[in-house]
Amino acid sequence: MDRGRDDTSADHQSGNESQFSRRDFVRIGTVAGAGSTALLQACATRPLEPATGVEDSGWDYEADVVIAGAGCAGLTAAIRARDLGATVLVVDQNFDVGGRMLHSGSFLSLGGGDPIQLRDMKGESDPEGFVTVPPAEDPEELDDNPDLLFTDITDWSIVDRKAQSPYRYNEPELMRAWADNCPATRQFLMDNYVRFSRISGTHGGGGLSRARGALCFLMLGDRTDMKAGTVTLEDAGMADPERTSPFAPVQMFDASRAVGPNAVGNGVALSRPLEFSAREKGVEFMLHRRFEEIVREQPFSGRVVGIRARYSPRRHPETDEVMQSHWRNGNIDEQREVVNIRARKAVILASGGHAGNPEVRSMFYPAMREPAFPTSGSALLGPHGQDATALIAGLRVGANLAGMQQNLSYSTTFHISTRLGTRDAYTGMMPGHPTFGFRGSAGINVGRAGFEEFIVVNQVGKRFFNEIRLPQRPGLNRYPGDGGAPNRGLDHVPLDWRNCRKEWIREMYDYDHGLDAALALNEGSEPPHYYSGPLWAIFDQDTIERTGWELRFPYVADNGYFFQADTIERLAAKIEAGHEFQRVPLKYLAETVATWNGYVESGSDPEFEREVDGLMNPIATPPFYALSVMVVWHDSYGGLRVNGSQQVVDMQGQPIPGLYAGGEAVGGFNKHGLGKAHVHGYIAGTYAAADSAEGRA
Amino acid sequence: MSSGVDVKRGGVFTARARGAYRPVMRAVCGAVALGLVGAPTAIAQQAEDAGPRVRGEQLYRSDCALCHGESGEGRPPTFPALSGNPALEDLSHVVIRIWEGQGTMPPFPDLSTEEVSAVAGYVRNAWENDFGPVSSEEAAAALAGLAEAGSRTSVWDGVFTASQAERGQTVYPGACGTCHGRRLNGAPDDPDMVSTPPLARAKFLRTWEGRSLAALFEYTRATMPENNPGSLTDEEYIDVIAHMLSVSGIPTGDDALEPDPHSLARVVIERRPQEEAEGAAGG
Numbered sequence: 014m015d016r017g018r019d020d021t022s023a024d025h026q027s028g029n030e031s032q033f034s035r036r037d038f039v040r041i042g043t044v045a046g047a048g049s050t051a052l053l054q055a056c057a058t059r060p061l062e063p064a065t066g067v068e069d070s071g072w073d074y075e076a077d078v079v080i081a082g083a084g085c086a087g088l089t090a091a092i093r094a095r096d097l098g099a100t101v102l103v104v105d106q107n108f109d110v111g112g113r114m115l116h117s118g119s120f121l122s123l124g125g126g127d128p129i130q131l132r133d134m135k136g137e138s139d140p141e142g143f144v145t146v147p148p149a150e151d152p153e154e155l156d157d158n159p160d161l162l163f164t165d166i167t168d169w170s171i172v173d174r175k176a177q178s179p180y181r182y183n184e185p186e187l188m189r190a191w192a193d194n195c196p197a198t199r200q201f202l203m204d205n206y207v208r209f210s211r212i213s214g215t216h217g218g219g220g221l222s223r224a225r226g227a228l229c230f231l232m233l234g235d236r237t238d239m240k241a242g243t244v245t246l247e248d249a250g251m252a253d254p255e256r257t258s259p260f261a262p263v264q265m266f267d268a269s270r271a272v273g274p275n276a277v278g279n280g281v282a283l284s285r286p287l288e289f290s291a292r293e294k295g296v297e298f299m300l301h302r303r304f305e306e307i308v309r310e311q312p313f314s315g316r317v318v319g320i321r322a323r324y325s326p327r328r329h330p331e332t333d334e335v336m337q338s339h340w341r342n343g344n345i346d347e348q349r350e351v352v353n354i355r356a357r358k359a360v361i362l363a364s365g366g367h368a369g370n371p372e373v374r375s376m377f378y379p380a381m382r383e384p385a386f387p388t389s390g391s392a393l394l395g396p397h398g399q400d401a402t403a404l405i406a407g408l409r410v411g412a413n414l415a416g417m418q419q420n421l422s423y424s425t426t427f428h429i430s431t432r433l434g435t436r437d438a439y440t441g442m443m444p445g446h447p448t449f450g451f452r453g454s455a456g457i458n459v460g461r462a463g464f465e466e467f468i469v470v471n472q473v474g475k476r477f478f479n480e481i482r483l484p485q486r487p488g489l490n491r492y493p494g495d496g497g498a499p500n501r502g503l504d505h506v507p508l509d510w511r512n513c514r515k516e517w518i519r520e521m522y523d524y525d526h527g528l529d530a531a532l533a534l535n536e537g538s539e540p541p542h543y544y545s546g547p548l549w550a551i552f553d554q555d556t557i558e559r560t561g562w563e564l565r566f567p568y569v570a571d572n573g574y575f576f577q578a579d580t581i582e583r584l585a586a587k588i589e590a591g592h593e594f595q596r597v598p599l600k601y602l603a604e605t606v607a608t609w610n611g612y613v614e615s616g617s618d619p620e621f622e623r624e625v626d627g628l629m630n631p632i633a634t635p636p637f638y639a640l641s642v643m644v645v646w647h648d649s650y651g652g653l654r655v656n657g658s659q660q661v662v663d664m665q666g667q668p669i670p671g672l673y674a675g676g677e678a679v680g681g682f683n684k685h686g687l688g689k690a691h692v693h694g695y696i697a698g699t700y701a702a703a704d705s706a707e708g709r710a
Numbered sequence: 711m712s713s714g715v716d717v718k719r720g721g722v723f724t725a726r727a728r729g730a731y732r733p734v735m736r737a738v739c740g741a742v743a744l745g746l747v748g749a750p751t752a753i754a755q756q757a758e759d760a761g762p763r764v765r766g767e768q769l770y771r772s773d774c775a776l777c778h779g780e781s782g783e784g785r786p787p788t789f790p791a792l793s794g795n796p797a798l799e800d801l802s803h804v805v806i807r808i809w810e811g812q813g814t815m816p817p818f819p820d821l822s823t824e825e826v827s828a829v830a831g832y833v834r835n836a837w838e839n840d841f842g843p844v845s846s847e848e849a850a851a852a853l854a855g856l857a858e859a860g861s862r863t864s865v866w867d868g869v870f871t872a873s874q875a876e877r878g879q880t881v882y883p884g885a886c887g888t889c890h891g892r893r894l895n896g897a898p899d900d901p902d903m904v905s906t907p908p909l910a911r912a913k914f915l916r917t918w919e920g921r922s923l924a925a926l927f928e929y930t931r932a933t934m935p936e937n938n939p940g941s942l943t944d945e946e947y948i949d950v951i952a953h954m955l956s957v958s959g960i961p962t963g964d965d966a967l968e969p970d971p972h973s974l975a976r977v978v979i980e981r982r983p984q985e986e987a988e989g990a991a992g993g
Contacts, residue, residue, distance in 0.1 A: 118900035149938045213937040217902060254892075266899055269884035270935065279900075389901070424904075431897055431905055439901045460897030461905035462913045486904055500937060559912045560895075628916070645901075685902065 072319065074345075075355035076102035076297070078701045079320055080363055081304035081403065084112020086676030086690035086697070087363030088287045089198075091296045092205055093698025099358060101296045102345075104320070106303035106397040108327040108336035110288045112365060113390050113398075114687060116263045116440050117280030119229040121209070122219030122688040125159040125192050127199035129209045129227050139208065141242060143232055145273030149213040150224040154499040157223040163192040165220025166684070170512035174488035174523040177422045178513065179218060184415055184681035190657035191682070191692050198695040206239045206286035210271035210278065214499050217425065217685030221490055222507065224499035225688075229282040230268045233275045239289035249277050255455075255567055256445040260285065260339055262393050263440045283687065285339075292343040299345045299352075300338055301326045303397050304364050306406055307672065308353065313411040313663070316706060317671035319355040324348055327395050330450030359671045359701035362661070363694060366649025366677030367401030368426075369394075374646055377420045380532035381427065383544045385594035386644040389439030392451035399649065403678035407653045410672070411663045415681030417651035424486035425685045427646035429528055431463065431484050432456040433550055434569040438643035444567050453572030457562055457640070461485070465627040466556050468609050469642055472537040472546025472595060474585060474602030476609070479621040483527035483642075493517045531644060537597035547594050548642040551584070551606065554634040564638065574641040581606050584637045592641075606632050652680035659697035671704060673697040762824075762843075766832025769825055772920065773818060774833070777929065782837045788814070788932050788939070793837035801844055802852035804830045809853055810972075814932045816924035817975040820862060823850045862976050865923065866983040868963020870952035875962065878953030881946045885935055894957050910957035915981045923967065924975035926951060944969035 077099035080087045088110065091101045105112070124130065132139070133148040134155045148155075166188050169181045203209065209227040216226035233251075234243030237260065250257030250264035257264045261281040268278035292298075303325040309317050324347075326335045338344060367373040368388035375382035388399045404414070420426050430438035435456030442448070443455050459466070461484050469480045492498070492512055497505025511517060532545045557564065569575035573592045578584035585599040612618040613629045623629050653661050653674045660668035675693025682689055771780070774792075778784050782793035790797075798804055808826050811817035821829070827849035834841035863869060883892065886909065891897040894910035908914045918926060931947050933939050942950070948969040956962065967974065 118902055120900070120902070149941075264899075267883035267887065270888075270938075270941075271884075425902055430901070432901070441899060458891065458893075458895075458897035458899075460891060460895045460908065462896045462908045465913065484905070488904075561911055647901075 071353055072355040073347075073349070073352040074102060074299075075319075075357060076100045077356070077358040078102075078361065078698070079354050079356035079359075080104070080361045081320060081322070082112060082362070082364035082676070082678070083107075083110040083288075083298060083300075084363060084365060084676060084690065085114040085283075085687050086678070086694040087112070087361065088114070088284070088291055089201070089691045089694030090361050090363060090673075090675060090698035090701065091694075092287065092291045092294060093201065093695050094361075094702040095291070095294045095296050097699065097702035099702040102299060102354060103291075103296060104299045104302040104304055104322045104354070106301070106325045106327075106364075107394055108300055109338040110291075110298060110300070110340075111280070111284035113394065114280050114287075114690075115284040116390050116393055116442070117283070117687060119278055119280045119283045119687065120216040120226050121199075121202075121229065121283070121691070122216040122226040122684075122686075123195040123199045123692070124157050124215075124219060124223060124225035125162040125195040126157045127196040127225075128203065129199055129212055130155045130157050130223075130225065133212050133224075141208070143208060143230070143242065143272060143276065144211065146211060146270065149211045149271070150499050154224045154503060155212065157225065159192040159195070161222060162195065162220050162225075163189055164507050165222050166192065166218075168507045168512075170508055170510060171221070171490045171492060172513045172518060173422070173490045174521055175422075176518045176522055176524075177487070179419070179422045179490060179683040182416055182419050182422075182681070183683055184654070186657040187655060187679075187682055190659075190696055191689070194692050194696050195688075198692045201695055202283075202287070202691060205290035206242070207283055208242055208286075210268055210276070213271060216688070218490070219684055219688050221492065221498045222503065222505065228268060228271060228278045229280070229286075230272050230276040230278040231265075231282045231286075233277055239286045242286075244277065244281070249281070250443065250445065251277065253445075255443055257443040258445050259447055262442050262446045262448070264443060280687075288340065292340055295343065297343050297345055298338070299347055299354075301335065302347065302352070304362075304402055304406070305351075307360065307362075307410045309410045309669070309672075312409075315670070317356070317360050317410065317669060319353060320360055321351060321353050324350050325395075325397055327448075329447055336447050356671065357705070359673055359704040361659075361694075361697045361701050362403040362407065362653065362672070362674040362678045363676050363690075363697075364403045364678055365399045366652055367399060367404055368646040368649050368677075369397075369399035370401040373401040373404065374420070374649075377417060377651065378427075378532075380529075380545055381644075381646060382542055383532065383546070383594075383644075385544070385547045386646065387436060389645055389647045390437065392437045392442060392448045393440075393446070395448070395451070399677070403674060404652055407661060407672075407674070407678075410669065412661045412669060412672075413654040413664045413666075414651065415654035415679075416683070417680060419650035419680065419683045420648075422650070422683060424488070425648045426650060427528065427644060428486045429484045429531060429548075430643050430645045431460050432458040433463075433640035433642055434564075434575045436572075436574055436641070436643065438641075439645050439647060449567075454570040454574060455567045456574075457564070457568045459560070459562065463560065463562075464550075466560055466630065467550045467552035468605070468632065469531075470549050470551055470599065470602060470605055471531070471535045472548075472597055472599065473535055474599030474605055475535065476605055476621065477533065477535070478527040478530040479525070479623055479626060481623065481626040482525040483531065485523075485525050485527060487524045491521050493521075528644065531642075539596075544594075544596065546596060547592060548644075549588060549599070550640045550642050551581075551602070551632060551637070553632045553637050555630065556632075556638070559630070569640070576639040577636050579635045579637070581632075581637055584639055588639055648685055649677045650680060650683050652678050654681060655679050655693075657696075658700045659693055660700070671706075673701050762828040762831055763835075765825065766828035766830075767836070769821070769829040770832050770836070773925075774829065776921075776925070777814075777932075778833075782833065782839075792833050793839060795839075798834050798839060798841050801830070801834075801842075801848060804834065805844065805849045805852040806856070809856065811924070811928075811975070814928050816922065816928040816971050818922075819972075819975050820922070820978070823853065826853070862978060864978055864980045864984055865955055865960050866980060868961055869923075869965070869977050870955060870962060870967045871965065872956075872962040874949050874952040874966040875956035876953075878946075878949035878951070878956075881942065881950050882953055885942055885946070886950060889936065894954060909954045911959070912981070914954065915958055915979065918979045919981045921979050922975045923951065923977040923979065924971045926979065927969065927974050928971060948974075 078094040080103045083105035231244040248260040250261040265277040268276040306321040308319040432438040435454045437452040492505035585602040661672040676690035777789035784791035831844040896908040
């Protein structure tokens with residue numbers, strides 16, 4: 014078997030969804046070796062082919078500000094630049110707008126004394142009166158300012174429960190700009206139909222010292238109306254517990270405790286309002302179009318004057334028709350293979366990170382070259398999601414990188430998911446969204462407690478770690494004692510050596526390296542890549558009786574991520590025959606199960622000491638089951654280096670004129686999720702709209 | 711005294727009874743983990759005949775340490791520290807508090823006078839404490855005149871109603887489901903959130919086995935929802951508990967659970983119906 018063994022590039026991942034030729038590069042005429050490693054030497058003024066909208070050059074389109082990526086950074090930048098008078102064209106490789114913002118939980122940690130912090134401090138409601146529950150945090154826990162926020166996110170001393178310091182390596186200028194622009198960004202989002210719940214805690218690395226995290230909500234209503242802030246039960250994906258909608262890739266959840274009755278939340282309540290506002294304001298979108306190259310006047314000098322983008326049609330998994338975005342006003346229908354788009358003022362790269370590109374992510378962890386493990390949202394985003402386009406294109410015009418080692422420092426970069434039985438193990442997408450067919454199953458989220466119920470084996474059928482400890486994720490940053498975080502008290506000292514002295518680390522260290530055991534070399538690892546292979550949870554019928562797991566569609570399906578057989582030997586054979594990345598036989602599986610059953614009998618697991626952590630149950634009652642266990646690499650914390658204006662900086666430390674970047678395309682900022690990218694987009698949109706060949710206004 | 715419970719305590723989980731307990735399932739983010747402290751099942755039967763101090767320590771670890779900590783450190787301000795707590799000076803106060811409960815402290819009417827004196831004596835003299843022993847006679851004197859507790863029942867005896875569980879089901883998603891998951895299995899829907907303890911089915915019952923619903927009710931009310939403890943009404947808390955029991959496969963009955971610690975203290979959480987447990991023990 015040779016499946017998935019050699020092709021690890023993003024192009025391989027694309028499968029049937031992307032079949033493009035290289036001939037259009039050649040037509041530009043100046044490319045030295047048109048392969049993916051060639052440096053782009055395009056001349057912006059050379060005629061290419063008949064232009065459709067631009068008179069005198071090879072440009073096919075032009076706009077003041079051209080943005081690659083319609084996710085949280087790109088969409089925010091687009092609206093901001095449009096507000097400031099620029100014409101804006103956004104390209105995105107997907108068929109719909111929103112990127113991973115759309116499937117997110119919408120927890121948005123900003124801070125610095127932002128309008129929602131102030132609102133909750135005063136105990137006020139929102140202007141529409143939707144927020145009826147009292148604030149969750151005490152006023153002193155919300156008392157924030159940009160200086161405090163800046164101190165938090167550049168604190169060299171604070172460590173997480175893996176003893177890593179996530180903020181130590183942050184780029185100071187980027188952090189200062191972010192802290193300063195948090196309040197304005199919160200207001201900006203609210204001005205564009207985004208509604209925020211009460212703040213509760215802080216989310217994913219936006220500093221610990223104050224409560225900063227609110228989530229976004231809509232109200233259930235009889236129509237879906239972003240201006241009114243309402244969504245129907247059907248559009249919210251909540252009418253049927255096992256079905257979602259094209260509007261909401263992931264079912265919205267009950268947000269009543271953080272807002273009031275009938276409030277529902279998740280990334281849909283953030284992404285759709287912003288998209289609606291962008292379209293209303295005249296932002297144009299060219300979907301199914303993957304940004305590929307930056308066009309600069311000279312390879313390593315001069316202004317960035319545009320981008321080149323390639324047709325990347327996303328076809329419906331069942332009908333094979335090109336899928337359509339939920340809203341279409343402002344869409345440009347363009348099907349030529351390659352188009353050149355001129356940016357009169359600036360280009361903003363907001364096309365995401367590199368978590369979906371095994372070759373790039375292997376720069377930081379060679380074991381992550383394993384293609385069996387995709388990034389989050391692989392069904393929603395398709396093969397080009399998070400494929401490192403911005404990083405690769407940026408390098409070709411001389412950009413520097415930042416924070417690459419920061420990939421290794423937080424629980425959302427990569428971890429073992431507790432959602433089993435699906436390749437796309439990050440979200441619980443249900444049928445009803447058109448991309449569900451790309452995953453085939455929602456998976457079943459068993460939580461950490463579920464890992465007490467089975468054994469986990471590697472690609473040769475051997476156990477490799479104490480299963481109960483396998484899905485552990487490193488805990489968040491922690492000041493000594495119980496101080497320094499909302500609801501734990503605010504008694505802490507930033508920038509203090511006691512925050513990282515070994516006595517404190519010994520006390521609070523709490524991480525088992527099961528993830529690394531899962532990615533380790535094993536008997537099935539073969540040169541040249543030494544892939545570790547897929548992981549399988551193995552259990553029996555009694556497990557089902559104990560847990561109540563419902564092993565049926567849509568949770569599992571006959572899609573290569575769930576197997577059932579009457580004997581262990583047959584189960585092993587089915588996995589080998591039916592899973593795309595199972596390259597070797599699970600030759601030890603039957604022996605492993607027999608050994609395990611002996612351990613259960615004796616009450617002792619000498620290999621991994623399972624008896625210490627929980628009950629041990631035999632795997633003896635047929636039928637026997639196997640569910641895939643996935644490693645999910647979600648975030649990218651390394652990426653293009655930018656300055657405080659979100660301008661991309663080159664290897665000489667100089668800003669590249671006309672080129673901006675934000676979100677996960679950018680490195681040097683350890684913060685999970687939305688709060689980072691929206692502020693980046695706000696800053697980039699602000700400066701890009703004022704940029705020109707004569708320099709920034 | 712409820713010997714049935716104690717027999718099960720000693721008989722079911724030998725691995726834990728060997729003293730192998732460790733709080734490994736600690737939830738992160740400062741989460742208050744329901745599974746943080748070993749279940750009462752961790753207590754070995756064989757030491758029951760040992761001296762009062764050993765028995766007191768057993769009882770402390772099974773019934774008290776969940777809130778007051780393995781070393782009496784508590785979790786102030788919600789759960790007071792016992793180590794170095796001057797309120798332990800007053801012997802009758804301690805004894806009555808254990809028996810009757812007060813505020814967040816649930817009553818423990820299942821304890822015999824000897825057991826009350828053992829655990830009172832333990833907390834008064836463990837760690838840094840040196841407040842002197844407590845005899846059974848002193849405990850009996852302190853408890854004299856207090857009302858006799860009602861009869862003990864099991865959660866399997868039809869202690870909540872179907873409509874109560876349904877009410878709890880409507881409260882659950884917003885109040886609890888964000889962190890504990892829509893299936894009550896400790897798996898949050900938001901994939902960026904870490905797992906939490908399950909609130910239903912086998913694992914949940916195992917964790918809480920031997921404790922009373924009063925302990926569960928007071929613990930939940932004092933600590934949950936984690937970001938705003940105590941923000942539900944008492945009725946909502948007890949309705950959610952009924953929902954948790956219902957999802958665990960426990961049958962409904964004719965009477966609803968009341969949010970009253972004294973009546974809840976008489977309802978013991980068991981892993982399975984008594985007749986099944988006896989059958990298993992016999993087999």
